[in-house]
Amino acid sequence: MISETYSLLVNGKSYQVVDGHPSESLLWVLRERLELSGSKNACEEGECGSCTVLVDGEIVCSCLVLAASAVGREITTIEGLGSEDEISDVQKAFVDAGAVQCGFCTPGLLVAIDQLLNTDPDPDDLTVREAISGNLCRCTGYGRILEAVRIASKNRKVQNQEEQGK
Amino acid sequence: MSRLQTVDTATKGSRIGESAIRPDGVPKVKGEFVFSNDLRHPDMIWGGTLRSPHPSARIVSINTTPALKMTGVYAVLTSEDLDGMPLYGLEHPDQPVLADGVVRFQGEPVAIVAADHPDNVRLALEAIDVEYELIEPLSDSKLAQENEAIHPDGNLFREININYGNSQEEGEITVEGTYEVGMQDQAPLGTESGMAVPSEDGGIDLFVSTQWLHADRDQVAACLNLPPEKVRLTLAGVGGAFGAREDISLHIHLCLLAMRTGKPIKMSYSRTESFHGHVHRHPAQMWYRHHAKSDGTLIRIEARLLLDGGAYASTSSAVLANATCFAAGPYRVPNVEIYGAVVRTNNPPCGAMRGFGCVQVCFAHEAQMDKLAVELGMDPVELRVKNALEPGDQIITGQTITGTAPVAEVIETCAQHSSSVGPASQQMELPGGAGRTADPKHIVRGEAIAVGFKNLMFSEGFDDFSTASCQLLDGVATITSACAEVGQGFVTLAQQIVREILGVEEVILAPASTASVGSAGSTSASRQTWMSGGAVKSACDAVRIKLLSRIAESHDLDVESLVIVDGGIASLSSEFSISLKEATSDLVEAEEVYRHVPTFPLDENGQGNAHVSFVFSAHRAVVDVDQELGLVKVVELITSQDVGRVLNPLQLQGQLEGGAAQGLGLAVMEEINVVDGRILNPSFTDYLLPTALDMPPVEIAALIEQPEPNAPFGAKGVGEPPAISSTAAIASAVRNATGLDLHRVPIRPTDIVFPERNDND
Numbered sequence: 001m002i003s004e005t006y007s008l009l010v011n012g013k014s015y016q017v018v019d020g021h022p023s024e025s026l027l028w029v030l031r032e033r034l035e036l037s038g039s040k041n042a043c044e045e046g047e048c049g050s051c052t053v054l055v056d057g058e059i060v061c062s063c064l065v066l067a068a069s070a071v072g073r074e075i076t077t078i079e080g081l082g083s084e085d086e087i088s089d090v091q092k093a094f095v096d097a098g099a100v101q102c103g104f105c106t107p108g109l110l111v112a113i114d115q116l117l118n119t120d121p122d123p124d125d126l127t128v129r130e131a132i133s134g135n136l137c138r139c140t141g142y143g144r145i146l147e148a149v150r151i152a153s154k155n156r157k158v159q160n161q162e163e164q165g166k
Numbered sequence: 167m168s169r170l171q172t173v174d175t176a177t178k179g180s181r182i183g184e185s186a187i188r189p190d191g192v193p194k195v196k197g198e199f200v201f202s203n204d205l206r207h208p209d210m211i212w213g214g215t216l217r218s219p220h221p222s223a224r225i226v227s228i229n230t231t232p233a234l235k236m237t238g239v240y241a242v243l244t245s246e247d248l249d250g251m252p253l254y255g256l257e258h259p260d261q262p263v264l265a266d267g268v269v270r271f272q273g274e275p276v277a278i279v280a281a282d283h284p285d286n287v288r289l290a291l292e293a294i295d296v297e298y299e300l301i302e303p304l305s306d307s308k309l310a311q312e313n314e315a316i317h318p319d320g321n322l323f324r325e326i327n328i329n330y331g332n333s334q335e336e337g338e339i340t341v342e343g344t345y346e347v348g349m350q351d352q353a354p355l356g357t358e359s360g361m362a363v364p365s366e367d368g369g370i371d372l373f374v375s376t377q378w379l380h381a382d383r384d385q386v387a388a389c390l391n392l393p394p395e396k397v398r399l400t401l402a403g404v405g406g407a408f409g410a411r412e413d414i415s416l417h418i419h420l421c422l423l424a425m426r427t428g429k430p431i432k433m434s435y436s437r438t439e440s441f442h443g444h445v446h447r448h449p450a451q452m453w454y455r456h457h458a459k460s461d462g463t464l465i466r467i468e469a470r471l472l473l474d475g476g477a478y479a480s481t482s483s484a485v486l487a488n489a490t491c492f493a494a495g496p497y498r499v500p501n502v503e504i505y506g507a508v509v510r511t512n513n514p515p516c517g518a519m520r521g522f523g524c525v526q527v528c529f530a531h532e533a534q535m536d537k538l539a540v541e542l543g544m545d546p547v548e549l550r551v552k553n554a555l556e557p558g559d560q561i562i563t564g565q566t567i568t569g570t571a572p573v574a575e576v577i578e579t580c581a582q583h584s585s586s587v588g589p590a591s592q593q594m595e596l597p598g599g600a601g602r603t604a605d606p607k608h609i610v611r612g613e614a615i616a617v618g619f620k621n622l623m624f625s626e627g628f629d630d631f632s633t634a635s636c637q638l639l640d641g642v643a644t645i646t647s648a649c650a651e652v653g654q655g656f657v658t659l660a661q662q663i664v665r666e667i668l669g670v671e672e673v674i675l676a677p678a679s680t681a682s683v684g685s686a687g688s689t690s691a692s693r694q695t696w697m698s699g700g701a702v703k704s705a706c707d708a709v710r711i712k713l714l715s716r717i718a719e720s721h722d723l724d725v726e727s728l729v730i731v732d733g734g735i736a737s738l739s740s741e742f743s744i745s746l747k748e749a750t751s752d753l754v755e756a757e758e759v760y761r762h763v764p765t766f767p768l769d770e771n772g773q774g775n776a777h778v779s780f781v782f783s784a785h786r787a788v789v790d791v792d793q794e795l796g797l798v799k800v801v802e803l804i805t806s807q808d809v810g811r812v813l814n815p816l817q818l819q820g821q822l823e824g825g826a827a828q829g830l831g832l833a834v835m836e837e838i839n840v841v842d843g844r845i846l847n848p849s850f851t852d853y854l855l856p857t858a859l860d861m862p863p864v865e866i867a868a869l870i871e872q873p874e875p876n877a878p879f880g881a882k883g884v885g886e887p888p889a890i891s892s893t894a895a896i897a898s899a900v901r902n903a904t905g906l907d908l909h910r911v912p913i914r915p916t917d918i919v920f921p922e923r924n925d926n927d
Contacts (some may be wrong), residue, residue: 042850095192138855
C-alpha cells in the first residue's frame with residue numbers, strides 16, 4: 001500500500017515523501033527515503049536512543065514515530081547540528097575528548113546533549129547522566145562522553161561570560 | 167555505491183605516545199560516516215532470513231511457492247539451491263549455510279528472500295510454509311556428552327586436560343566452590359548488515375561489517391563455489407564488534423541472493439534477529455578446589471570446567487584452551503589438575519567475546535582466592551601478591567614467562583589507590599536509581615579487588631600474521647591494510663606509527679579490502695596493535711630505508727648519516743637537506759608481512775609454549791547493595807593495567823572505561839535467558855545494557871609501562887583485560903557487602919533477596 005505524497009520539514013528544509021508506505025517510521029523515512037542516514041537504528045523499539053531526533057524541539061526516538069505523523073512539525077537531526085563547513089561545539093568536544101569509538105551511538109547522543117545544553121547550560125554530573133540514560137553506548141563506558149559534555153558546557157559558559165562582558 | 171566511505175583524512179599531528187585524534191571522528195560526529203547499514207545503491211533490493219522458531223526439529227517440508235508468487239519478490243532460496251560448500255565455520259565447518267533437513271538452534275536460518283522493499287521481504291518470509299517435526303532439545307550442557315549426538319560431528323567440541331607438577335598433596339588449607347557464568351551478548355550497537363553487488367566478471371563484491379575480511383572471504387568463496395579472487399570483501403563502517411563479528415552471519419546469504427537475482431542487495435538484521443544471528447559468550451559451570459599452606463602459599467589447584475558451546479563449533483575449541491590455560495589465574499601454582507570440556511547443545515551457538523574464555527575463569531579463580539583469604543585469616547591483597555606470577559615463572563602449561571609480568575604491581579597500585587567517592591548524597595545515586603525505591607537503612611557498602619590475565623594474539627601454533635603496505639609520494643603516505651577498524655582506534659594508531667617513522671604529516675588510510683592487500687588477521691585477541699601495528703611499522707621502516715638509500719645514492723652521501731627530521735631529510739655530516747615532498751616526487755613503496763614468534767600446540771597434558779605474550783589487569787570495585795530489593799549500584803571502579811607502553815593515552819582510557827562497562831554488565835545486569843533452548847529476552851527492552859546511570863567513574867590507578875620484548879614499540883594489546891577482572895571485582899564486592907556466597911554472575915536481585923535458593927541452582 002502506497003500513501004499520498006506528503007512533506008516533512010527537516011533541518012529547515014522541506015522534503016517530499018513520494019510513494020511511501022504508511023507504516024514507515026520517521027527513522028525509516030529519514031534514512032531510506034530522504035537519505036539522511038545520520039540517525040541510526042540499533043533497536044527500533046525506543047530503548048537505545050541511536051535514532052534520537054528533535055520534533056518541535058522535543059527529544060523523540062524517531063523509530064517510534066510514524067513519519068506521516070510528523071507532517072507540519074520541525075524535525076532536527078544530526079545533519080542539522082553544525083553547518084556544512086563547521087562542526088558544533090558539542091561535536092568538536094566529542095572528537096577532542098575521545099567520546100567517539102565505533103560512533104554508532106554518537107549522532108543520537110549529540111542530538112540529546114545539544115538539546116540538554118540548550119535548556120540547561122551548566123548541568124551537574126547526575127543531570128547529564130540522567131539526560132543521556134536513554135542513549136546506550138557499548139564502546140566507551142560513557143566516561144569520555146561525560147567529559148565531552150563537561151568541556152562543551154564549560155566552553156559555553158566562558159563564551160556567554162565573554163558575550164555578556166562586551 | 168553513492169556514499170561508500172574512503173577513510174581519507176589528513177588529520178595533522180600526534181605521534182606515538184600522544185593522544186592523537188581519530189581520523190574518522192569528524193565524519194562520525196556529523197553523521198556522515200557510512201556504517202554497513204547505511205549503504206545504498208540505486209538498484210538495490212532487500213534481503214531477509216527465515217529462521218527456525220524451534221531449537222531442535224526435523225524439517226519435514228518447505229513450500230516456497232506462495233512466497234515466490236508475491237508482489238516484489240525476486241528470489242526465495244533454501245538449502246536445495248546451494249551448489250557450493252553447504253557448511254561453514256571459522257575453525258571447523260559444521261554450520262549449514264541454510265538448514266538441510268534439521269534445525270539445531272532457535273534462530274537457525276532456513277530460507278532467504280529477496281524483495282523490493284523490507285515490508286515485502288517480511289510478507290514473503292511469513293508466506294514460506296515450513297513443516298517441522300519437533301525434537302526434544304538438548305539444553306543441559308551437563309547431559310551433552312552422554313546424550314545421543316545431535317550433529318554428525320558429535321556433541322563434544324573439545325576437551326583439555328592440564329596436568330602440571332605431580333604432587334597429589336593435600337593442602338593444610340583447602341577451599342572448594344562451584345561457579346556459574348550466564349550467557350552474555352556482545353550487543354554492538356550496529357546490527358549485522360551489508361550489501362552484496364554482483365560484478366561483471368561473474369564474481370561478487372561484498373561490503374560488510376566484520377572483524378576479519380580474509381577469513382570471511384575464504385568461507386564465502388567456498389560456499390559460493392567461486393575462486394577466492396572473484397569474491398572481494400570490503401570493510402563497511404562497523405558499529406562495534408566485541409567478538410560478535412568474528413563469525414559469518416549474513417555474508418553468504420547476501421552473496422547467494424545477489425548472484426541469483428543479479429541485483430545489488432542489502433540486508434540489515436533487526437535487534438531481535440541479531441540476538442539470534444551471532445554467537446555469544448559461553449555460559450560456564452566450574453568447580454574448583456584450592457590447596458594452600460597455612461602461610462598462604464598456593465600448592466595445588468584442581469578444577470573442572472564445562473562450557474556450553476551451543477549448536478555449532480564457532481571458536482569453541484580456542485575459547486576452551488583459554489579457559490583451561492588461564493584457569494588458575496595469574497598465580498604461581500606448582501601443581502595443577504584441570505579438566506575442561508566444551509560441548510554441543512541445542513542452545514544458541516557461542517564463540518568469541520571480549521576476554522574469550524578468561525572472563526569466566528577469572529570470576530571463579532578470584533572467588534576462590536577470596537575464600538582462601540577468609541580461611542587463612544589473611545588480607546586478600548596480601549594473598550594475591552604473595553602468589554603473583556613474575557617474569558621467569560611458569561604458568562600451568564609449563565610455559566615460562568619470558569616477557570613482562572607486572573602482576574604484583576597491578577594488584578598493589580590498584581589496592582593502594584585512594585577511593586574518591588563518599589556515601590551517596592542523592593536518592594538517584596542509590597541502588598534502584600530513578601525508581602527511587604531504596605531505603606537508605608537497607609543499603610550496605612562493599613569493596614573488593616580482583617586480578618586477571620590473558621594471552622595476546624592467536625595461540626597453539628596458529629599461523630598468525632598481518633600484511634600492510636606503505637606508499638610515500640609527494641610527502642603523503644598511504645597505508646593499505648585489511649585490519650578491521652571496529653571502533654577500537656587502529657586507524658588513529660596507524661597514522662601515529664607512520665608519522666613517527668616517516669616524519670610525514672599527511673597519512674591516508676586506503677579502504678580495507680581483500681582486493682588490495684593480504685590478510686591482517688582478526689580484530690580480536692587484543693592483537694591488532696601488535697600485529698597490524700607491527701605490519702605498518704615494518705612497511706614504514708622498509709620505505710624509510712629505501713628512501714634514505716635512494717637519496718644517499720643520488721646525492722652521493724653516506725646513508726648512515728641521513729635522518730628524517732621536521733618533514734625533511736638531513737645529513738648529520740654535511741649541510742645537505744631536502745624536504746620529504748621533494749624527496750618523494752617519485753613513489754617509494756613497500757609491503758611487509760608481520761609474524762609474531764611461533765607458538766606450539768598443547769600436548770596431552772596441556773603442556774607447551776602455546777602463547778605469545780601475557781597481559782594483566784586488576785580492578786577494585788565499590789558497590790552499594792539494597793539487601794531488601796536485591797539491587798546493586800556500582801559506585802566506583804579503580805583499575806591498574808599492564809600495558810607495555812602507552813601509545814595513545816586517550817584511546818587507552820576509552821578501552822579501559824568501555825571494557826569495564828561490559829564487565830559491569832556481566833556482573834550485575836546482562837544475561838541472555840535461555841530456557842529449553844529458547845531465548846526469552848532477545849531485545850534491548852529485556853536484555854539490559856549499562857546506561858550512563860549504571861556506570862560509575864573508572865579511576866585509573868596505574869598504567870604499568872614495562873616495554874614488552876618483541877612487541878612493536880613495546881606495547882601490549884589493551885582491549886580485553888578491562889572486561890576480565892572487572893566482573894570478578896564487582897561480584898566480589900557484592901559478596902563483601904552482603905556476606906552472601908554469590909557463586910553466579912550476573913548476580914540477580916533474587917540471588918541477594920532469596921540466597922537460600924542459590925544452593926538449589
